[in-house]
Each structure stands twice: as structure tokens, then as C-alpha cells.
Amino acid sequence: RVFTCGFRHKSSQGWDFTRRITRRKLILLEPRTGALRMATAQANEPPMSRPSTGRSSTMQAWETGLENPNVLDTEPIAVRGQSAGGHRQLDADGKDGDGDGKSGCGCLKSCKHGLQSIWRTRDTQDTKEDRELYIKTTLRELIIYCIFIIVLMIITFGMTSSTMYYYTKVLSDLFLDTKIENTTNNYRSVGNMGDWWSFVNGPLMNGLYWDTWYNSANFSDPREKNFIYYENKLLGVPRLRQLRVSNQSCNIASYFQGKISTCYAKYSYGVTDKSSFGLGNSTAWQYRSEEQLDGRSHNAEISSYDGGGFAVELSRDKATTQAILKELYSKLWVNRGTRAVFIDFTLYNANINLFCVIRLVTEFMATGGCLPTWDLRTVKLLRYVEPMDYFILACECVFMLFILYYIVEEALEIKKHKWRYFRCFWNCLDILVIVISTVCAAFNVYRTVAVGQKLTTLLQDENNFPDFDFLSYWQQQFNHGIAITVFFAWVKIFKYISFNKTMTQLSSTLGACAKDLMGFAIMFFIVFFAFAQLGYLIFGTQVKDFREFQQSVFTLFRIILGDFDFNSLQTANRVLGPIFFILYVFFVFFVLINMFLAIINDTYSQVKSDLSMQQNEFEMTDYFKQRASRMLSKLNLRRDKIVDIQKAIQSADLNNDKQLDFEEWRAELKQRGYADGEIEALFAKFDLDGDRVLNEEEQRQMHLELEGQRENLDQMINSKQAANEELEPDDEDEMEADGDALPAAATAASTRTSGGGGRGRGGGRKLVSPAEFQVLVKRVDRVEMSIGDIVQKIDSVLLKLELMERAKLRRREAMTRVLDALSGMEGAGSDEAERSRRAEELMRAELERWDVDTATAAASSGLGRGADSARGSRELRSASSTSRK
Structure with missing residues (x-):
């Protein structure tokens, strides 16, 4: 692969060439003859007078090739094509760089590496050995996750507001707390069928139908009718629906069968009465299933009710509705078989773009009487109306990108760790957050489409009942899902701040x-x-x-x-x-x-x-202090370089003609260790007329620009030093003591790390904080106590070994004496009985002497030595019996 360096160079011999770097060789182009010369990269680099010039080893090999013409390959290489700049990229063998497909393969590898770096985490990288990589990866994960939290919070709080509460309160006051005429009761205190009919004909009718202004004046525009509180439009028409149980749905005790002929059980799906009753000539008297009514089951206080029943749609006109209710009242639409009556209607407020889906449920208990319950759902079904809503939409798109990002991240971690991935609580929490977020996003799309379809149908015929109960219910579940996601997302922050021991106390x-x-x-x-x-x-x-x-x-x-x-x-x-x-x-x-x-x-x-007693995995302040020190070192190096160039300008004019030609400039900067590329680039920047000479005006411009850069660097250095001092401990004496305690080698190493050459002023020494010092002191104390116990045990072991060695020597001496005596008796020709008697006497004497030694050892050296002596005595008795045999 071939790369162009980016600047052209004119040598003293008049060559005009472009540096081209290959893996092993450097190509020299001579346009005058159309030939190419190739310089081989040398392994041994020439010594550099400047510690860091930004030159690579290949650049230095190129310069070596120029200085030593013998390393140039004299065989020309033909150019098979030219690019826009008059050159064609060649590989080391003179072939087209794209001819063998290796360049494309390298690009694919680079793209793959770049994509993998996007999803780099602590679980996908080996950060145990590389502490700096661990810190960078942790901070990177934390920053990305903080952005994710911010986006999620914007979406969540963009869906709800205090206006929803006030909207719900206004409507609950109207329909739940308005007094029934000539009584002190309201809907909350309804206790029987009569109270329920009084509520329906009174507060409910007055709340649903607003036909005139507060001064009894008629509306000038008929479209302004049916706006509750003059602001909330009634969508479609209200609906009354009841569920019934049949007679004989329960068993009457035998004692009362002659006295009681009817029995209505409490509601359950098995005893639901689906037969027509009353007039039977309209939907109010005929049962319709849940599918026909497009309804949904409802959980109330006493029981759970399905979505079917005997339903009647009211009218948008108050007089017509009153006529319908009068007929239902007179024909006993609500009777002993009724177990629940539902009143459903939906309101929309265009001022705040909110829907309120209201359901008033009255349960008629088998015990007699009734129990009222209610459900007011204030939801935002039309999500994108105002400019702020479109900003929320943009945040939702960003949120989905984050979800895709985390899906890929978790997939990579699962691929690496397999089933071990699911052993970590935080990983399971990640999966849970992703699943809930994906479900909520899918419902968000479905809700937008479904609401549009319902509103389109409603606008075609306003006399239909718009069932927003299903959408409002799942909108609430959507809100709950987002709330749970926010909760788990905040809990997950502990995953990224667990490097601090204080943050891990709870877990x-x-x-x-x-x-x-x-x-x-x-x-x-x-x-x-x-x-x-x-x-x-x-x-x-x-x-x-x-x-x-x-x-x-x-x-x-x-x-x-x-x-x-x-x-x-x-x-x-x-x-x-x-x-x-x-x-x-x-x-x-x-x-x-x-x-x-x-x-x-x-x-x-x-x-x-x-x-x-435990140290943090890494200290955040220490990390930022190190980063600040490195930044100061780099700034100081840049400042020193500018000062160096300013001095070179003053001393480069050797003939004092106030003209600075290129050779004088190059010679001065060469002495200061600068490379030809740096010298050429800096000179060409201020040589405006291209005559290879800097006149007074050009020198002044160079001086002003360098001075401005130096002042900017001074300001940056001062600000960085001030920020770094804020991170240092407040106790100056402790800092000085810690600083004096640092060895010279550590100081020298710190100086080398800060930039080399001793010219950086920002590379400060790393000091030990008081908390770290206390931790180290406690650890040293624990080590000293442990060492004391270890020394005592070692002494005990050495003492036992010494006693064992002494006992072994005594056993050896005793056995030697016994064997010598037995050998002497055999040489003297003694008979068997005499030898046996003599051996027993020797053994008895040795045992008596051994027992005396044992008692003395036990009294002087303790049980350990006595035990060894006793062990030797037993072995001696064993030897005696063996000798006797």
C-alpha cells in the first residue's frame, strides 16, 4: 500500500519529487525523464539531535537514502498510468496498488476495526492488564449512557405534565362531585338504583350537554355545542352498557324454596344472562358480544366484567337523550338481574391536545345496593402537533438509535461470553431495558396509526360511539413501561460508577x-x-x-x-x-x-x-490530574518550540544584512534538531514572494504570529495549572512531605513521561492523598502483625526440627553401643543363654538412661522434646525385642 506524504520537496540538486511510502521501499519520481528511482528503507536509523520531531522511521530512512546515493536502485520502473496529479500509485513490486485486491482487504479490515471500536466496552476488551484502557473505556461508557439517560428523560417528561392532573381534576369535580338535585349525594355516594337514576338524569346530563352560555344565551355557531366547560369537545356519543345475571343462577335453600322464587347470583362469566328482555326491539334490550361492541374486559371492585352486554348509544342532542333515558327508566332497564352498568364517553381538549376517556362503573351487588367506581384516563394520543412534539419525535429517533447501539453491544458481549453473560445482574438488566424499550417503540407506531384511523371514522359520522378505551388503556401501559424503563435506567448507573468503593456499599x-x-x-x-x-x-x-x-x-x-x-x-x-x-x-x-x-x-x-481497607479501582481525580499534567507537558513543549524558533530568528542572520535566506534558516534550525520537512514547511509559510529569502516584513510577520501563539499557549497553561491546583490536596505541608518522600528515580521517570528533555513544566509529581496514606498504614500494620505470627510459627518448627535431630543422634549412639556389645559376646564364644541375658541387661540399662533423659528434657524443654524422647524410647524397646529374636 502506498501513501503520499502531503508536501513536495526541492533538494539542492534540483530534484522535484514526491515522497511515497511503501512497506519496504521509497519511490523517487523524476518528472524530467519520467523515471522512478526506489530507495530501500534502512533498518538502522541515524541518531537524532532532537528528541521528538514527528518523523517516522521510514522518513528517516528516506533522508538516509538521499544522503547516501549508493542505496538507490538505479533500475528505472515504468509508470503504467497517471493520476490527476501526474503520478500513479505503485506497490513495492511496481504493480498497481489496486491490482491485487490487498488494498481493498485492508480497507475492509480497517472498517471492521473501526466498527468494533464503536462498541468497545469493558466486557468486550481485555482491560484487566491495561489500567488506562479500563479508565478510558469506563468513562466512555458512562458518558454515552448519560446521553442515553438525558434523551430518555426528555422523551418521558415530554409525554406528561401537570396539565394532565388539572384536566383530570376538573372533569372529576364535574362528574363525581356535583351534587344530585335536592340531595347532598353525588356519584361517589350513590347507594341504590334510585340514586343511580337520579345521577344519570341530573349531574350526568348537565355535564355532558352544554347548550347555552352561562347567561342562557344560545351559541352563535352550532358547532360550538357539546363543548364541556366550553373547551372540551364530546367525541361521538356516550354509551350505556349493562351486564346481567339470569334468574335461578343460584340455589335456594330447601327451607325457603316455598317462600322465595327468584335467585340472582353475583356476577361471573358462567352465569351471564344473554337473553333479550323488556321490549326487545332495540339494542338496549338485546345482548351483543364483546366482538360486536369492540369492547374490552374491565376489572372493578367486586368482580371482573367482559366487554359485551346490553348497550345503548345516546344522542348528541340533550332532548333526544332524555327521551331515551325516560324510556329505559319506565321499562325497568335496570332491575334485579343487573350486576354492572357502564357509562362511557370521550372528551378532547384542543387547547392542550389531550384526550380524557371516562368510564363510570356502578356495580349492583347481590347483597343489595350498589358500589360506584370510576376510571378517568387523561392521555396524549395525538403525539406530534406542536413544534415541541416534533423535537420529542427527534429524541425518539435518537432513542431508537441508542437501542440499536445497545442491541449490537449486547450481541457482541453474548458472542464473547456465551452463557456466562447471563450470570451478571447488570447484563440481565440491560436485556430487560432493551426489551421494554422495543415493545414501547412498537406500540408508539401502532398507536399513531390506530388513532388516525379511529378519528377518520369518527369524523365521517359523529353519531357513532368512539371506543378509545382500548387505546387509552394501552397508552397508560405504554406510559408505565416508559416509567419502568426510566427506573431501571437510573438503577443501571450503578454499573458504570462501581469503580468507586463508596458507590458499591449498597450492592x-x-x-x-x-x-x-x-x-x-x-x-x-x-x-x-x-x-x-x-x-x-x-x-x-x-x-x-x-x-x-x-x-x-x-x-x-x-x-x-x-x-x-x-x-x-x-x-x-x-x-x-x-x-x-x-x-x-x-x-x-x-x-x-x-x-x-x-x-x-x-x-x-x-x-x-x-x-x-480497599482501594478504588481508579480515582477520578487522579486520572484527570494525570490528563491535565500530560496536557500541560504538551503545551509546554509547544511553547518551548516557539521560543526556540524565535531565538533562531534572532541568531540565524549571520551576515547582519537583515535578510534571512533559506540556507541560514536551515543551518540554524538543523543545529537545534529540526527535520528538513519542518524547516521547509515553516519557511514556505512566511516566504510570501517565493524568493527563498525572508525580508524584514516577512520576519516581522513571523515574529508577530509566533508571539501571538506563545501568548495563547501561556494563557492555556495558566488555566490548566489553575484547574490542576484545584484537584490537588489542600494541605500544603502534606504535599511537600509527600513530595520530599518521592525518590529521585520516580521524579526522573515522571519528568521523562511529561515530555522528555526536561523542558516541560506541567508534568507534576503524583502525590499520595491522606486517605490513601491511611489505607497504606493500616495495611502495613496488618502485614507486621501477620509477620509476627509467622515468625513465632517458624521458631516453633525450627525447635521441633532441632529436637528431632538430637533424638535421632541419641538413637543412633544407643543402637551402636548395643550392636557392639552383641558383636563382642559372639566373638568371646558365649553361649546363647548368656548372650540373651547380656543383651537384656544392656537394653534395660539403655532404657533406664533414656527415661532419665526423657524426664529431664520434659522438665526443661516442654512436651515437644519429651515426646521425641518417648518416641526414641519406644523405638529402642522395639530394637531390643528384635535383637532378642
Whole structure:
């Protein structure tokens, strides 16, 4: 592969050439003859007088080739084609650089490497050995994730505002809190069928139909009718729908079968009455399924109801609606078989671009009476109307790009770590955030299309009922999904700041006490659910908070937090109520909860103690101080270079003719260690007339520009030094002490790192902070204590080895004496009985002497030596028996 250096050079011999670098050779082009000469790159580079000139080894080899003509290949290479600049790129063999396809392969590798660098993370890179790479990767991940959080927050808070709350409150005051005429009741206090009909004919009708102004004047434009509060348009028409159960849906006790002929059970899907009743001549008296009504099931206070039923659409005209209601009232549309009545309608406010989908549900219980509930959903179904909405749209597009980015990132990590990837909690959290975000994005597209279709159908015929219940419900789920995503996204920040030990206290504490908490949780919930069942069975028929088992569980949790109603328990049962309350508070609140807190407190103390002895993976301030020091070093080098050139200008004019020709300039800068390329480029920049001589005006321009650059660098250096001083410790004495304690070798190494040559002023020494010093002191103390224990154990081992060696020598001497005596008796010709008796006497004497030595050793040196002596005595007795045999 061939690269052009970027500047042309005129040598003293009049050559006009372009530097071209190949892997092994340098090409010399001579346009006059159309020939190419090739200089071979030399392995041995010439010594450099300047530490750093920016020249590569290939550049220096090129200069070596110019100075030594013998290394030039004299064989010309033909040019097979020319580019726009009159040159054709050739490889080392004289072939076209694109001919063999290697250049394309290199480009693909470069593109692949560039793409991989985009998704570089701590999990895809080997950062254990390279600390600087670990820091850079962590900071890069944190910065990208912070941008992701900002975009997500803009999207989330762009979907909601306090206006939604006020919109909901205004409509709830109108339909829920307006008093029924001639009573003090409102919808919240409806208790029977008569109250419900009074609400429908009173507050509901007055709230839905606004036919005149507040002064009873008619609207000048008929299109202004049916604007609730003059601002909220009623979309389509309202709908009434009821669900019924059939007679004989329950069994009557045999004792009352002669007295009671009808029985209506509580609502369930199995006992739903789908037969026509009443007049049977309109949809109000005929059952329609959930598919026919395009409805959806609803979970209320008592039961869950499907989306079908007996439905009637009201009118946009108040008089017509009153006539419909009058007929329903007179024909007993609501009777004993009715179990739930739904009132559905939708409002839209163009001022704030918000929909409010309202559902008023009245459940008629099998016990008699009714229980009203309501659901007001204020949602923003038309997302893109105002300029701010389009900004949110742009943020959503950026958010999707982030999701694609993280999908690729997680895919690369899964490819590398396989199933081990899912063992990390943070990785599972990443997958969860990606899945929720993808589902929300898909619903966002679906919602935009579906709302457009519904509004198009509605505008064609306003007398239809627009069922926005489905869209509003899933819009709420969309909002909930985004809220959960934001929550998990904020929790995920701990993944990127875990390098700081303070930030890991929560996760470390929970991880350390997880097993203890799980064991304790079993014991806690056994007691807790026992009390929950006891409360439900005792007070469930009288106290609202214990009416269901799940309500009993929530009530007991509220008692733990101090929210309880003791009077209701005492009123329900004056004996068992106080006993239940006292026992629960004592065992659960005073005992179990405090045990729970004790486990966490003990673990937290241990974790905090361990973290105090642990050093951070890296200190953020130290990293930025090092970066600032490097920046100062580079700025100082640039400043010194400018000062060096200014001095060269003053001393280069050797003949004092106030004219600075190129040879004088080149000779002066060559002495200062500059390369020909730098000399040529700088001279050509100010040689405006191209005569290879700098006159007074050109020298003045050079001086002014260099002086301006030097002043700018001084300002930058001062600002960097001020910022660096803010990161340093406040205790100057400690800094000086730490600085004096640094060895000279470390100082020299720091100086070399800061830029070389001793000319950089910004490379400061790395000092030890007080916190690090305390940690090191504690570690040294622990090491000293451990060394003391180790020394004692080593002394004990050496003493035992010495005793074993002594015992071995004594055993050897005793055995030698016994064997010598036995050999002497055999030589004297003694009989067998005499030799046996003599051997036993020798053994007995040795044993007595050994026992005396054992007692003396035990008294003087302890049990260890006595044990060794006893061991030797046993071996001697064994030898005696062997000798006897």
C-alpha cells in the first residue's frame, strides 16, 4: 500500500519529487525523464539531535537514502498510468496498488476495526492488564449512557405534565362531585338504583350537554355545542352498557324454596344472562358480544366484567337523550338481574391536545345496593402537533438509535461470553431495558396509526360511539413501561460508577447479607401470613381493611409503617381486637423487624470496614490530574518550540544584512534538531514572494504570529495549572512531605513521561492523598502483625526440627553401643543363654538412661522434646525385642 506524504520537496540538486511510502521501499519520481528511482528503507536509523520531531522511521530512512546515493536502485520502473496529479500509485513490486485486491482487504479490515471500536466496552476488551484502557473505556461508557439517560428523560417528561392532573381534576369535580338535585349525594355516594337514576338524569346530563352560555344565551355557531366547560369537545356519543345475571343462577335453600322464587347470583362469566328482555326491539334490550361492541374486559371492585352486554348509544342532542333515558327508566332497564352498568364517553381538549376517556362503573351487588367506581384516563394520543412534539419525535429517533447501539453491544458481549453473560445482574438488566424499550417503540407506531384511523371514522359520522378505551388503556401501559424503563435506567448507573468503593456499599451490603435475609424472610413470612389469616378470619366481616385476604396483608404492612385504625379493631371485637393488635406489634414490629434491621446493620458495618481497607479501582481525580499534567507537558513543549524558533530568528542572520535566506534558516534550525520537512514547511509559510529569502516584513510577520501563539499557549497553561491546583490536596505541608518522600528515580521517570528533555513544566509529581496514606498504614500494620505470627510459627518448627535431630543422634549412639556389645559376646564364644541375658541387661540399662533423659528434657524443654524422647524410647524397646529374636 502506498501513501503520499502531503508536501513536495526541492533538494539542492534540483530534484522535484514526491515522497511515497511503501512497506519496504521509497519511490523517487523524476518528472524530467519520467523515471522512478526506489530507495530501500534502512533498518538502522541515524541518531537524532532532537528528541521528538514527528518523523517516522521510514522518513528517516528516506533522508538516509538521499544522503547516501549508493542505496538507490538505479533500475528505472515504468509508470503504467497517471493520476490527476501526474503520478500513479505503485506497490513495492511496481504493480498497481489496486491490482491485487490487498488494498481493498485492508480497507475492509480497517472498517471492521473501526466498527468494533464503536462498541468497545469493558466486557468486550481485555482491560484487566491495561489500567488506562479500563479508565478510558469506563468513562466512555458512562458518558454515552448519560446521553442515553438525558434523551430518555426528555422523551418521558415530554409525554406528561401537570396539565394532565388539572384536566383530570376538573372533569372529576364535574362528574363525581356535583351534587344530585335536592340531595347532598353525588356519584361517589350513590347507594341504590334510585340514586343511580337520579345521577344519570341530573349531574350526568348537565355535564355532558352544554347548550347555552352561562347567561342562557344560545351559541352563535352550532358547532360550538357539546363543548364541556366550553373547551372540551364530546367525541361521538356516550354509551350505556349493562351486564346481567339470569334468574335461578343460584340455589335456594330447601327451607325457603316455598317462600322465595327468584335467585340472582353475583356476577361471573358462567352465569351471564344473554337473553333479550323488556321490549326487545332495540339494542338496549338485546345482548351483543364483546366482538360486536369492540369492547374490552374491565376489572372493578367486586368482580371482573367482559366487554359485551346490553348497550345503548345516546344522542348528541340533550332532548333526544332524555327521551331515551325516560324510556329505559319506565321499562325497568335496570332491575334485579343487573350486576354492572357502564357509562362511557370521550372528551378532547384542543387547547392542550389531550384526550380524557371516562368510564363510570356502578356495580349492583347481590347483597343489595350498589358500589360506584370510576376510571378517568387523561392521555396524549395525538403525539406530534406542536413544534415541541416534533423535537420529542427527534429524541425518539435518537432513542431508537441508542437501542440499536445497545442491541449490537449486547450481541457482541453474548458472542464473547456465551452463557456466562447471563450470570451478571447488570447484563440481565440491560436485556430487560432493551426489551421494554422495543415493545414501547412498537406500540408508539401502532398507536399513531390506530388513532388516525379511529378519528377518520369518527369524523365521517359523529353519531357513532368512539371506543378509545382500548387505546387509552394501552397508552397508560405504554406510559408505565416508559416509567419502568426510566427506573431501571437510573438503577443501571450503578454499573458504570462501581469503580468507586463508596458507590458499591449498597450492592455489596445486599449481596453479603442475601443468604441471611432469605433465611430470615422464611421465618418472617410464616409469622406474617399467620397473622394475616387470623385478622381476615376474625375481622373480615366487620372491618373494611380486612374484608379480603389480600387487603388483610396490605393492612398488616401498613401497621408496620404506623398506619393503622385501632378503634375499628376494638369495635369489631373488644377482646380479640386488642389482643391481636398487641401480639402482632410485639412479635412482628419489635422482634422480627428489628432482627431484619440488625442483619442489615451488621452486614453494612462489615462491608464498610472491608471497603475502608480497599482501594478504588481508579480515582477520578487522579486520572484527570494525570490528563491535565500530560496536557500541560504538551503545551509546554509547544511553547518551548516557539521560543526556540524565535531565538533562531534572532541568531540565524549571520551576515547582519537583515535578510534571512533559506540556507541560514536551515543551518540554524538543523543545529537545534529540526527535520528538513519542518524547516521547509515553516519557511514556505512566511516566504510570501517565493524568493527563498525572508525580508524584514516577512520576519516581522513571523515574529508577530509566533508571539501571538506563545501568548495563547501561556494563557492555556495558566488555566490548566489553575484547574490542576484545584484537584490537588489542600494541605500544603502534606504535599511537600509527600513530595520530599518521592525518590529521585520516580521524579526522573515522571519528568521523562511529561515530555522528555526536561523542558516541560506541567508534568507534576503524583502525590499520595491522606486517605490513601491511611489505607497504606493500616495495611502495613496488618502485614507486621501477620509477620509476627509467622515468625513465632517458624521458631516453633525450627525447635521441633532441632529436637528431632538430637533424638535421632541419641538413637543412633544407643543402637551402636548395643550392636557392639552383641558383636563382642559372639566373638568371646558365649553361649546363647548368656548372650540373651547380656543383651537384656544392656537394653534395660539403655532404657533406664533414656527415661532419665526423657524426664529431664520434659522438665526443661516442654512436651515437644519429651515426646521425641518417648518416641526414641519406644523405638529402642522395639530394637531390643528384635535383637532378642
